[in-house]
Amino acid sequence: GQNIDQPTEMTATEGAIVQINCTYQTSGFNGLFWYQQHAGEAPTFLSYNVLDGLEEKGRFSSFLSRSKGYSYLLLKELQMKDSASYLCAVRARSNTGFQKLVFGTGTRLLVSP
Amino acid sequence: GAVVSQHPSRVICKSGTSVKIECRSLDFQATTMFWYRQFPKQSLMLMATSNEGSKATYEQGVEKDKFLINHASLTLSTLTVTSAHPEDSSFYICSASSGTPNSGNTIYFGEGSWLTVV
Numbered sequence: 001g002q003n004i005d006q007p008t009e010m011t012a013t014e015g016a017i018v019q020i021n022c023t024y025q026t027s028g029f030n031g032l033f034w035y036q037q038h039a040g041e042a043p044t045f046l047s048y049n050v051l052d053g054l055e056e057k058g059r060f061s062s063f064l065s066r067s068k069g070y071s072y073l074l075l076k077e078l079q080m081k082d083s084a085s086y087l088c089a090v091r092a093r094s095n096t097g098f099q100k101l102v103f104g105t106g107t108r109l110l111v112s113p
Numbered sequence: 114g115a116v117v118s119q120h121p122s123r124v125i126c127k128s129g130t131s132v133k134i135e136c137r138s139l140d141f142q143a144t145t146m147f148w149y150r151q152f153p154k155q156s157l158m159l160m161a162t163s164n165e166g167s168k169a170t171y172e173q174g175v176e177k178d179k180f181l182i183n184h185a186s187l188t189l190s191t192l193t194v195t196s197a198h199p200e201d202s203s204f205y206i207c208s209a210s211s212g213t214p215n216s217g218n219t220i221y222f223g224e225g226s227w228l229t230v231v
Contacts, residue, residue, distance in 0.1 A: 033220070042206060042222040043157070087156055091220075098164050101147055101208065101220060106156035 002026040004104035006088055011110045016078050020107045022071045022088030030099060033089040034062050034073045037106075043087055046073065075109075083111045116140060117209050119223025126197055126230055133193045134226045136207035142187035143209035148180075151204040151225075163190050197230040204228075 003025045012018040024032070031050040035043035049055055049064035049071060061074040073086055088104040118137045126132045136146060144165045149157040163169040163184035171177050181193040190209075194201055206225040 040204070040225075040227075042225050045220075085156075089157075094170075098162060098167075098170065099145065099210070100159060100162045100170075101210075102159050103149070103157040108154070 002090055002092060002102045004088055004090055004102060006086075006104045006107045008105065009108045009110070011112065012078055014078055014080060014111055014113050017074065017076050018078060018109065020073045020075070020086050020088075020109070022073070022104055024069050024071070024088070024090050024104070026069075026090050026092045026102075028093035029066065029090065030093050031091040032062075032064055032071050033091065033101070034060075034071075035087040035089060035103075037085045037087055039085075046086075078111050080111050080113070083109060085109070117143075117207065117221040117223045119207055119226055121226060122224055123227045124229070126228070128198055128230055129196055131193055131195045132197055132228060133191055134205055134207075134228075136190045136192070136209065136223050138188045138209045138211075138221070141209075141211045143190070143211060144187065145210040146184055146190040147208045147210075148182060148190070148192050149206045149208070151206060157206065160192075194228065197228070199230045202228055202230045 005023050033048050034046040037043040047062035054063045059076045064071045086107045089101050091101045093099050116139050120135045146163045148160045150160050151157050159172050160175045161169045161171045161182050163182050169182040184190045207223045210220050
């Protein structure tokens with residue numbers, strides 16, 4: 001099975017930088033995703049890492065260390081609209097060859113003025 | 114536009130009845146579809162993985178006979194909640210994969226379905 005852990009809640013102020021961590025334990029690792037989700041809506045894709053290192057996309061960056069089972073999502077120049085839940089998800093290949101995407105506990109981020 | 118369509122977006126049913134939720138991939142063939150359940154202020158919990166050409170693989174603790182999943186074709190998967198009870202009330206969301214295992218954003222989510230059992 002998988003264990004995927006994130007902090008439950010974080011708060012930050014507008015214009016700041018926030019880092020959301022995700023630790024995981026899994027077998028058959030085949031990529032880590034970050035999604036943003038507003039209440040009552042479907043998750044929105046933010047980033048994908050399958051190799052170690054940093055992926056940057058505008059105000060959002062994601063980092064992966066496979067040996068440590070660790071990832072983080074970095075949000076820069078925070079805006080009020082960034083208040084949402086951020087979900088870390090791990091894709092893993094089972095021993096039957098099929099893949100599944102399992103989500104972490106999710107982090108609720110509140111951005112204040 | 115949406116590449117995965119989920120229907121209905123909201124449904125209210127009486128306790129003891131069954132309700133079916135559909136998930137369609139609109140412009141690609143989905144070799145794998147996932148069904149999730151989400152309670153308020155919680156993350157998505159994987160219920161089952163449906164792979165084209167085989168039966169759904171259910172996660173531990175998910176009742177197969179209660180949550181019937183059928184990957185009817187490469188563009189349609191259905192989740193039927195049988196003999197629904199109020200505790201089944203939740204947000205159900207599907208996702209579909211176009212089957213390129215090493216590509217990041219080939220997993221698309223439906224809009225989700227709010228089920229309320231009264």
